Amino acid sequence: MDYSDLIEKLLNGNSRAAARLITLVENDIGAAENIIKAIYSHTGNAYILGITGSPGSGKSTFISTITKIFAEQGKKIGIICVDPTSPITGGAILGDRIRMKDNFSLKDVFIRSMANRGQLGGLARATEDAVKILDAYGCEIIIVETVGVGQSEVDIFKSAQTVIVLLVPGSGDDIQAIKAGIMEITDIFVVNKMDLAGADKKIADVMQMLQLKMNYKYESEKHDENNLVKSKWTPEIIKVNSVTGENFEQMIELINKHREFLNESGVLVDYQKNRIKSETIQILKHKISQKVEGLIHSNPTIDEYLRLVMDKSLDPYSMANLIVKLLGIE
């Protein structure tokens, strides 16, 4: 299929073309490949914010408020809501966001939901591609929001320059939940609903947890190159009220501070290199998995291996080795 007409419209700022192209990259990696190839040279201008927080942390209101501020600055904004947890409730979240959309003029804000369609790697890859489409579409700020917290967010946030995690005063459950790998990639912790009792206590809790992380970091640095790069930044903590907008000015300043840090420290270049590496590896894994799954379903030799493993005359590792040989990539 030829996407050049849609892509031309996209580059001219047509929102329906953007929506259509995102659907295409979501459903078909073949289409994604052609589309991204065509638009790639038009990307790299957007600033990408990753925002997460447990259910009840007020993500919708927070995003509405911050989006309004960016819109008032005359910026074109894209919002991608990613739900890695379920294909079922995609509709519910979408509904939420459509209500959110009422606050903005369609011209300035593009909102899109993406739900998991069974392949986690696929979702992260599709999100990366959607970000690129909105980038080429001309969005200056792209907000990637995920619900819940967990390892999947880490993959999804690989393209975010600044990662914000929302917490609320009260029970420590949200910190518990966020203890995830997401911790290590968070740049700004925002205690939302600062009017509730315990906001300062929550700030203290975050600081304590960061201390724990610092102690742990020494060990993790040995494992993860991305951590090393990110770790030069000390995460900021701020409390806000998303309903009244209190402290949002300071929070935007923190985002800008982080953005400047990325530019001036030279971290951004390392970071982009790592991002491209991990993106390429993701695409490769996807291509190779597809190939292998295709083989497993069609190749009689592999079917024979499968029978042998069922009989316990062969083990899965040896089967994997035999397939590696079959593929010729020893």
Next chain:
Amino acid sequence: MDYSDLIEKLLNGNSRAAARLITLVENDIGAAENIIKAIYSHTGNAYILGITGSPGSGKSTFISTITKIFAEQGKKIGIICVDPTSPITGGAILGDRIRMKDNFSLKDVFIRSMANRGQLGGLARATEDAVKILDAYGCEIIIVETVGVGQSEVDIFKSAQTVIVLLVPGSGDDIQAIKAGIMEITDIFVVNKMDLAGADKKIADVMQMLQLKMNYKYESEKHDENNLVKSKWTPEIIKVNSVTGENFEQMIELINKHREFLNESGVLVDYQKNRIKSETIQILKHKISQKVEGLIHSNPTIDEYLRLVMDKSLDPYSMANLIVKLLGIE
């Protein structure tokens, strides 16, 4: 390294050998390969239960109680607690489980914590391997517990024959959280803490959600082979009190009912086939990723591609294709 001494001890029921071998498969896929090859023919006898539920659903007490019942039946039990969310808090969970251990004689129950060490695929793979070690060690029941809920559990539970999800009366948050892909693979829903108000309401909620799932299933079946296999079973729902043991007899009956269903319907064979396929694909992905990551860090041609992508003269998809060519697996 030669593992034959440890493996001989394992097969003779030496728990320290089991612990040592699990550490080995956890830390090193090379060791895992050798160990699993050696023990694979001794596996396949354990019944594997996957248990999850949000924080506060009473997993520890539930597992203590069910373990006590199995131990009283004279069964040898293995418990693997998997925390996919964080490497940091591995210690805390371990502490929890050590307290749990006080309830049992060491002879009958083997308890082990596994935390995420940065690679999600790696954790699911390591858990699969730990299950096999405990299987070869002679455990008749292996409980794989995960904290929290999410896509990662789906991978981790691939080896579980019966998947149990714990819920508690009260707020609907736990159902919200569990809406994850885990929903589709749950065989028994257990409303724990049935003495609290709202237990029957929670059962009704689960039934409603299952109805939603049924409506959705038609579409999802087209995508996921595993679902097709599992979907022949209609999930059971039961309320229990883990502190008093109330309704546990009936719950064990439900587990047995599911076990019989798996055997008699022939589903087990399909299921094992799928399990081996997905395990092999996981191992393959790991091997191939390692190879590719190695190449990216050492191959000057790939470094050159990387520079081109940074300059936007090349895009990540084209880079992936060039690497596929370089690997010779087109």
